[in-house]
Amino acid sequence: MPVKATVLIRPKEGILDPQGQAVEEALPALGFEGVSHVHVGRLVELEVEDASQLEAMCEKLLANPLIEDYEIVTGS
Amino acid sequence: MPVKATVLIRPKEGILDPQGQAVEEALPALGFEGVSHVHVGRLVELEVEDASQLEAMCEKLLANPLIEDYEIVTGS
Incomplete structure (x- = not known):
């Protein structure tokens, strides 16, 4: 039975987030x-x-662990 | 006091999701x-x-309501 995840x-703390910055500047405008x-x-x-494969999927494909943090939520 | 949101x-149901498709094809590989x-x-x-402005922000900037659904979660 498949699990929904x-x-x-x-973006990690301290890593440049140009999309976030663009949104922050666009909203007041x-x-x-x-x-x-x-x-x-x-x-x-x-x-x-x-579901035990999810962490490996994040490390290898879904996220870039050098610059991104990921959070896995299962059973949602 | 600012609210975290x-x-x-x-992507809306039925709208092409090329990123999702790419991930789905890459994982088995x-x-x-x-x-x-x-x-x-x-x-x-x-x-x-x-926080009452969040829906308008989504409609005008954060999402493209023609092709995307959005869900606002506050107080997280």
């Missing part, structure tokens, strides 16, 4: 004030037969 | 079997003064 991938600490990452949703 | 952005229904979306994390 969600992987949240974020559209009239949205009081927005800070914007970070843009990726969301991967998938179904796996063997 | 997470926005999950996914790396030795990961039994993976299906892969979808790749975006994750936006931010702090806002006024």
Whole structure:
């Protein structure tokens, strides 16, 4: 029975996040004030037969562990 | 006091998801079997003064409502 999993991938602390910066600068220009600490990452949703493989999938394909952190949420 | 919010952005049902397809095809090539229904979306994390603005931010900048669904999670 396949398991539903969600992987949240974020730029590591201290790593440049140009997408987040672009959003943070664009929001006030559209009239949205009081927005800070914007970070843009990726969301991967998938179904796996063997949830124990998820960490290896993240390390090898889904995330770039040098510059990104990932969080695996299963059973969602 | 700013509110932390997470926005999950996914391709709408029926809309082509080439990133998801690429991941789904790449995983077996790396030795990961039994993976299906892969979808790749975006994750936006931010702090806002006024959480009621989040939906408008999604409609106007964070997501493309024609082809993407978004889910706003606050207080995370």
